[in-house]
Amino acid sequence: MSAGGTLVVGSGFVGTAVARRLAAGGEPVAVASRHRPGHLPDVRGVGWHALDATEREACARLVARLGPRRIVLVHGPSDVTWCEEHPDLAVSAHTAAAAHFAALAGGARLVMISTDNVFDGSRPDNAEDAPVSPANAYGRAKLRAEEIVLGAAADAVVLRVSLVYGHEPAEAAKWLNFFAACAHRLLRGESLTVPQDQWTTPVLVDDVAEVTAAVLHAGAPLPPVLHLGGPDRVSRAVWASTVAEALGAPPRLVVPVPRAATRYASRPENACLTSSLLGRLPATRSIAVRGVREGARYLAPAFTAAR
Ligand SMILES: NC(=O)c1ccc[n+]([C@@H]2O[C@H](COP(=O)([O-])OP(=O)(O)OC[C@H]3O[C@@H](n4cnc5c(N)ncnc54)[C@H](OP(=O)(O)O)[C@@H]3O)[C@@H](O)[C@H]2O)c1
Numbered sequence: 001m002s003a004g005g006t007l008v009v010g011s012g013f014v015g016t017a018v019a020r021r022l023a024a025g026g027e028p029v030a031v032a033s034r035h036r037p038g039h040l041p042d043v044r045g046v047g048w049h050a051l052d053a054t055e056r057e058a059c060a061r062l063v064a065r066l067g068p069r070r071i072v073l074v075h076g077p078s079d080v081t082w083c084e085e086h087p088d089l090a091v092s093a094h095t096a097a098a099a100h101f102a103a104l105a106g107g108a109r110l111v112m113i114s115t116d117n118v119f120d121g122s123r124p125d126n127a128e129d130a131p132v133s134p135a136n137a138y139g140r141a142k143l144r145a146e147e148i149v150l151g152a153a154a155d156a157v158v159l160r161v162s163l164v165y166g167h168e169p170a171e172a173a174k175w176l177n178f179f180a181a182c183a184h185r186l187l188r189g190e191s192l193t194v195p196q197d198q199w200t201t202p203v204l205v206d207d208v209a210e211v212t213a214a215v216l217h218a219g220a221p222l223p224p225v226l227h228l229g230g231p232d233r234v235s236r237a238v239w240a241s242t243v244a245e246a247l248g249a250p251p252r253l254v255v256p257v258p259r260a261a262t263r264y265a266s267r268p269e270n271a272c273l274t275s276s277l278l279g280r281l282p283a284t285r286s287i288a289v290r291g292v293r294e295g296a297r298y299l300a301p302a303f304t305a306a307r
Helices: 013-024 057-066 081-086 087-104 137-152 178-187 205-219 236-246 292-305
Strands: 007-009 031-032 044-049 069-073 109-115 156-161 193-195 224-227 254-257
Touching: 007 013, 007 057, 007 087, 013 031, 013 044, 013 205, 057 087, 069 087, 069 205, 081 087, 081 137, 087 109, 109 205, 109 224, 137 156, 156 205, 178 193, 178 236, 178 292, 193 236, 205 224, 236 254, 236 292
Parallel strands: 007 031, 007 069, 031 044, 069 109, 109 156, 156 224, 193 254
Antiparallel strands: none
């Protein structure tokens, strides 16, 4: 990457989509993570760099070498269950990376992708001014990182994003998002037992990338915290039924059950974000964030084409 581009720290599900979107807009983009991701060589214009973001000197060397004008923090650990089992490691990873890049950003805009897990899940919606109260170890780690980034970087924005979904290939070792897992299993004719009482505001990964790109390039000043949730608040069961409908799968394959009977038993009732500011900011107000029906119709051909 030549100086003046964007450094994306994290090359997973969300980071790759952000890098793709930025490269499609013609800007120099570099992504960094500990292991080379198998899927990146096909993303034109994106270079990958080995980096453990918890190592201060390694972050400093990379920033000095690339001279980014914009930095996105979109690294892990992102697995809620892993973070619950390793709470100290989760906090130290997120806070170390936040502190290093906040100190190194200088005049670069620093956007940290955060989560609805900074809320306890008791309220059906959370706008930017809702009081934080993390639901779990993952939420505590991310909240602490938010505080560091906002306290130490000159031009930082925390973009809290609700549950993200998008296409993943059938042959992926593990599907990272609920939509992809539902779609592949429905297309195999498997039934799904899904909570009827866990609510979310899902957002398509392409829309996350679009909003992130706009926030990175927006003229200053921006509010320090922005929320990005999809326009629909749905239970996982209703969402899975929407996926089934878009794929033409039999509706009976979706079996709604109480959350307590599923692997989501320990998760909060609500994982929802209300975007009260994005629609008012000049940089983002024209972005139409898709609802679950539109998102399912958009993604369905990618899932059915591979079969
Ligand atoms: N997916 C969602 O629904 C969602 C919603 C809201 C917020 N977010 C936030 O978005 C971020 C990314 O989520 P994701 O779904 O894209 O996760 P993901 O697919 O698990 O990707 C995480 C990425 O971070 C990298 N990483 C982990 N530890 C690192 C380290 N110490 N140094 C450098 N890179 C490291 C991983 O690669 P290596 O292991 O090779 O380093 C991987 O590329 C997370 O911070 C999460 O809080 C995600």
